[in-house]
Structures are given as C-alpha cells and as structure tokens.
Amino acid sequence: MRFFDLLKLSLRMFKARTMRTLLTILGMSVGISAIIFLVSFGYGLQLTLLEKITTSDALVTLDVTLGDKRTDGNLDDSAINDLKKIPTITDIIPVLELPGQGKFDDFTLDVDTVSSSASLFKNEGLKIEEGKFFVEGETQNVVITSAVSRIFDLTPQEMLGKTVSLTLFQNNSSTQSSYQSDTLYTVVGVIAGEENIIYVPLNSLDGLEITGYTKLKAKCASTNVLNQTRSEVEALGFTASSISETIDQANKVFSIVQIILMVFGMIALIVSAIGMFNTMTIALLERTEEIGIMKAIGASRAGISMMFIMESTLMGFLGSLGGVILGYVGGKILNILINLVATRFGGQSVNLFYNPAWFILTVIGFGAFIGFLTGVFPARKASSIDTLEALRYK
Secondary structure, three states: HHHHHHHHHHHHHHHHHHHHHHHHHHHHHHHHHHHHHHHHHHHHHHHHHHHOOOOOOHHHHEEEEOOOOOOOOOOHHHHHHHHHHOOOOOEEEEEEEEEEEEEEOOEEEEEEEEOOOOHHHHOOOHOOOEEEEOOOOOOOOOEEEEHHHOOOOHHHHHHHOOHHHHEEEEOOOEEEEEOOOOOEEEEEEEEEOOOOOOEEEEHOOOOOOOOOOOOEEEEEEOOOHHHHHHHHHHHOOOOEEEEEHHHHHHHHHHHHHHHHHHHHHHOOOOOOOHHHHHHHHHHHHHHHHHHHHHHHOOOOOOHHHHHHHHHHHHHHHHHHHHHHHHHHHHHHHHHHHHHHHHHHHHOOOOOOOOHHHHHHHHHHHHHHHHHHHHHEEEEHHHHHOHHHHHOOOO
C-alpha cells in the first residue's frame, strides 16, 4: 500500500473511535505536560538564581588576596603592578573594606564600608534595586544596602537623596586609628543586602593612609583564559578565586534537581503510555476481521504493521504537542499568579519557567517515539494473524 493510503487508514481512528482516541491523546498530553512543567520550572529557577548573583563581567573576574607564599608584602600598588604584568588581565580594581560609622542626620549607625571604583559594581555582580550606581569621577555619592534602609524603617526609594558622613576605623599593627571623612555623601542608590554596607568612591578618601587593600578584582580578557590567569596569579604568591566556580557548583546541583523533576514527570508519562498501549491492543481486537479482509485482497504484512505503527506514532506526536501546550500555558498561569502575590507584598517579578527550544523539540520527538514503541507489539501481532482465522473472528 502507498504511504498516503496507510495515513488515511490510520486517521480513521478519529472518526470511528473519536472519544477513545481523544482521551488517549489527552492522557499522553498530561504526561508530557508534567515533564514540561517540572523541568521548565527547574530551568527557570536556575536562570533566576544566576541572574540574581552574577553578571557577565563577574564571570571573568578573579578575587585576588594574599596567599601563604606572599607573607612579606601587602595588597598595595606594588602588588597591582605585579598583576598588571600578566597579559590576560585587562583591569585591576582595588577594594578596601573597613568598619565604620555612618551618621544620618542625628542618628549614628555602625556599618561596613566598601571603598572602590565604580567598576566594582559590574565586576562584583551587584544589581541596583533603587536609584543608580555612582560613576567614575563622582566623589560625593554612595550606594547603600537595603538593610540600612530597613533600620530607618524607610523604603529604598525614600533613602535616596539622604546625606551621610562617615568615620572609618583602620587597624595598623596593634593600634586602631580612625579617619573622619570631610565629605558629606549623598545616597544615590540602594542594592539588595542583609548587612549594613555603604559603598564609597575610593578616590574620595584622599586623607586616608592606605597601607594595603583588602582584595583586588582582576578582570580577565575572557572566560577562556580564566584558569590560565588564575594559575599565573597564584604563581606570584597570591590566592585567586572566581564566582564562576560557585556557578559551576550551582549548575551541577540544578542538573540533579532537573533530573529528579524529570523522573516525576516520566512516571506520569509511563502511566499515559500504558493507556495508549491498551488503546492499541483494543483496536487490534476490534479490527481483526478488517485485517483479514485486507490480507485477503493482497495487503502485505509490512503494510499492516505500518498502519498500526503510524496510528500509534501519530497519537504520540499529537499527545506530546498537546502536552507542550498544556505545560507551557500552565507554567505561564502559575508564574503570573506568583508574581501577583510577590508584587503585592513588595517583591519583584521573576520568570520561574523557562523552556529552551531544544528541550521542547526533544520532548515532542520523545513523545512520538513513545507512541511508536506502544504500537510495535500490536503491529507485529496484527501482521502475524492468520487470514482465515481473522475472517472467522467475531
């Protein structure tokens, strides 16, 4: 028989047994939608977390501190000059972290200060919540964490424009000295954070004697040279680490989570596959006499088998297609509801579901393959039926 003749015979299931066929396809759709929903939820959580903790610049940046082999020096200008000799390093950002006190109007608050250049924000992976970051050349603007605003029982928006004077405390050997900045700073931005931190332009601390920085941020040319650069930095006696290591670990954890979620979805798919197999077996029994007639007029065993396989594969394909639609729509609806609740309580909108194109295509193909497998046994059984016994079958 020709291909289109077999296709027409396979499509007869929608006319002869419409309700049973649709219910079988719906069962397959439910199984596929469970996989789409759960796995896309895993992908969405992964992307949301990574977007919150990093930026593209942070992925190519190394945190450089003093190592065990370099005990005779500090992270000072000499160390910066040594690191600049490494050709794969494109920029070095000094960071000075000191405890201090911030005076907002008549209220004094213990804070931690992070003094650096404006490029620190991108290379540290920080993201603004309200306002903006200070830029290069600005010496009177600072950025605070949301924890500071909560102490004053104010929203981040209400903290913008407030002024603060800073006193920094620095340990020199066995003594502690204090530095009172002459600058009256203005809060221009707020970032998310649970600690009381104020980010200060390093070039605004001209009167502070800096004997060594807390750490250096070494920006590499690309992620391809990150490991090579780390080795060269450590060869100079420093210790180097990168947020990319943390992200690699997070990706491994999320891969395990996605596999676990997929297993739960596969359980639903197996149940629906059993239902499809049952439908094809019943179809075989109902069409035994028809198969006998087809064989009597010259239909080949291969043609009989192909008819059943095409029928089951088509149901699997339609079921997986419907499952993709159900899973996608279900994820979108749940995401909208979650965001409505989150924004109502002051949170931010997030996208908790993500469906890569390759994943969607793989699931559709996998659903069609499951349909193919459920039709193999009934197809072989149908092709091996004796013609006379099939014609006598009632």
